[in-house]
Amino acid sequence: YNHFPRHLKWENNNVTFRIVNYTPDLKKADVDKAIRRALNVWADVTPLTFKKLYEGNADIMISFGSKEHGDYNPFDGPGGLLAHAYPPGQGIGGDTHFDEDEQWTKDSSAYNLFIVAAHELGHALGMSHSTDPGALMYPIYTYTTGYPLAEDDIEGIQALYGPNPNPKKVKPRPDAPKKCDPELTFDAVTELRGETIIFKDRYYWRIHPQMVEPELTLIKSTWPSIPNKVDAAYENPEKDLVIIFSGIRMWALNGYNLVDGYPKYIHKLGLPKSVRKIDAAVHIKDTGKTLLFTDEDYWSYDETTETMDSGYPRSIEDDFPGIEDEVDAAAYHYGYLYFFHEHLQYEYSYNSKKVFRIQRANSILNC
């Protein structure tokens, strides 16, 4: 997290606010609710209280405006800049402005007013931008559901105001995973048009052959329609599709777009109803088969006939000597299967049927 220079903050914990005008995009009551919810997010973790005024000057004056709206800090039409706010202080200090040229919503269909307001009011209380992609104070808009503050945000605001004397039980969002954490484990791995995508919690790393640094991004900021938790994923390059598994459902992505008709149930593939989750999935280009790993067993799915091969499930341990445990994620490159389990990665030769090398899982992330 970051604060503004000189750690600007309100000296009085009882802060006043006033909603000066309203956007026509939402009902007035919805705007009132979004702003109150956004203030409560910060009130829950600090001693701050927020009193609403209906006239005159409040500490935080909230308004909607477009282009040049009176502060010589113009907005830019739809997209781009969504809103801005000023750090605590007299006059314009604390004031929060939303760009009326945006479409303000209560859901993920356009820009969610509650999420943007929680971020901007963080500025109005003294928070600057965070470099943690999972923090609310990260500068780029991402739609998320659930509790909006990450550990990073809570630490930052409490460094200014201290904790709430009567703390409510809040479950902060986990900060972004650290790629070189030696205990790092993966949820799923897949190829995507020549890049490698590694899923972990609400994030994914994107590894591009020409890029030294893997790029960490929130799943929802790229694919808002898939869940925040991915169990398994694989690419079928012949069909230019990536299949994402979460629980008993699966999504098909064509690049960044969700394929019509998805999500579907995983049992459509021919899996018995007793299977409630797929741990790992990998497409073997050379055979046209996709292997689906669940607990100690695996299944073989024929992508050409789109049917499950007979004689399955089979035991992972029997068919992949050296891979004793369950599999978290799997990938296939040039005749080698890469099995990820806990913080290790097993390089398994598909032809000679043995493990060639065991490394830390995050060696794939240049750690």
Next chain:
Amino acid sequence: KPLSSEDIDKQLLAEKYLRRFYGLPSGLQGSRTSSNFLQAKIKEMQKFFKLEVTGNLDDNTLAVMKEPRCGVPDIGE
């Protein structure tokens, strides 16, 4: 090689972004912003977003610059 119109658009987008969020002085408007100064600001932005720090306007850097975001600067006063 003269800059293509597409390159000029990218450069203008980057300069506008870096002026607003990374304090690139606007006084250099009109003349070509000195390239090493611009490069330093691009590096500052790439570091903030944990992109590969190249100082160049590569696709990933431009993609981040086009993302919808908050209008408050990412650095300093």
